[in-house]
Amino acid sequence: MENKHLELGEYNQFRAFLEQQCGIVLGDNKLYLVKSRLAPLMARFSVESLSQLVSKTLSPHERQLRAAVVDAMTTNETLWFRDSYPFELLKTKLLPECKDLRRPVKIWSAASSSGQEPYSIAMSVAEYQQSRPGQLSSGAQIIGTDISNTMLDICKNAEYDSLALARGLSAERRKKFFSDSGNGMAKVNDNVKRMVSFRHLNLLDSYALLGKFDIIFCRNVLIYFSPEVKAKIIGQFAQALNPKGYLFLGASESMTGLSTEFDMIRCNPGIIYQKKS
Numbered sequence: 001m002e003n004k005h006l007e008l009g010e011y012n013q014f015r016a017f018l019e020q021q022c023g024i025v026l027g028d029n030k031l032y033l034v035k036s037r038l039a040p041l042m043a044r045f046s047v048e049s050l051s052q053l054v055s056k057t058l059s060p061h062e063r064q065l066r067a068a069v070v071d072a073m074t075t076n077e078t079l080w081f082r083d084s085y086p087f088e089l090l091k092t093k094l095l096p097e098c099k100d101l102r103r104p105v106k107i108w109s110a111a112s113s114s115g116q117e118p119y120s121i122a123m124s125v126a127e128y129q130q131s132r133p134g135q136l137s138s139g140a141q142i143i144g145t146d147i148s149n150t151m152l153d154i155c156k157n158a159e160y161d162s163l164a165l166a167r168g169l170s171a172e173r174r175k176k177f178f179s180d181s182g183n184g185m186a187k188v189n190d191n192v193k194r195m196v197s198f199r200h201l202n203l204l205d206s207y208a209l210l211g212k213f214d215i216i217f218c219r220n221v222l223i224y225f226s227p228e229v230k231a232k233i234i235g236q237f238a239q240a241l242n243p244k245g246y247l248f249l250g251a252s253e254s255m256t257g258l259s260t261e262f263d264m265i266r267c268n269p270g271i272i273y274q275k276k277s
Helices: 008-022 031-044 050-057 063-074 085-097 116-131 149-157 171-177 227-240
Strands: 105-110 140-146 178-182 185-188 196-200 213-218 241-249 262-266 271-275
Touching (some): 008 050, 031 050, 050 063, 063 149, 085 116, 085 213, 085 271, 105 116, 116 140, 116 171, 140 149, 149 196, 171 178, 213 227, 227 241
Antiparallel strands (some): 178 185, 262 271
C-alpha cells in the first residue's frame, strides 16, 4: 500500500524545488506548513496522497500542478496599512520630497499579495494630495507585483469581504475609499484603483522591464530567502531605483551584510533605506 505521508527525503526534495523555483527557503520544521498549504490541491489534481502530489510536482511536465503548488506556498497573510509607519513616512517625508516632480511619482509594491499594500499606498497618496492641494499634480503610478496569479486576480478585482476589510482599515477610510457591493463585500473606489496596476513577477527574475522607481516597498518578503538570494534581490532593487530613491523593508528585516548601496535612515518610528547617489 502506498505511503500516505511525506517522507523526510521527499520533503527535502520539495524544499529544493521550492527554493529553485521562487527562492523560498523552508526550514527543517515546516512540514506542517507544506501539508496545510498543499492538502487542498489533492482533490483538484486527483491524487490520493501528499507523497504522490509532491512526486508529480517534481516532474517538469506537470506545469499546471507546479504553478498551483508555487501559488499555494507563496500566498501570505496581509492587512491594510501594515505597521502604519511606512505610510505615515510616505506622507510626511517621501511625497513632500517629490512635490516638484513634473511626472508621476513611481512606486513599486513588490510581493503585493492580495492588494492591501499597493492600495494602502494609493490611499496615502490620495490623502496627501487632499491635504496639500496643488502638490504632486502629476499624481502617482503604483505597480504591484506578485508570483501568485491567484493573488493578482484578487488585486485586479479590488473587492474584499468583511473579514479582509476589518484587518487594519479604519471605519473612516473604509467610508472614504470603498463602495459597498453587496453580500458584505466592498470595492476599492476608482480614484484609488486607477493609480495602481498589477503584473506577474518572480523576484528571482529581471526587473528591467518594470522601469525605474522613486520608492520600493518590499516588506516581510526577504525573510523567506537565503542570504545569497536576499543580496541578489537587494542589488536588483538598487538598479531599479532612481538616484536617492527609497526602499522599505519589513520591521524585522535588515540589510546588514547584504548591500553597501544604501544609506540607512532612522526615522521615528521605523527605518528606511536610501540609495546612495
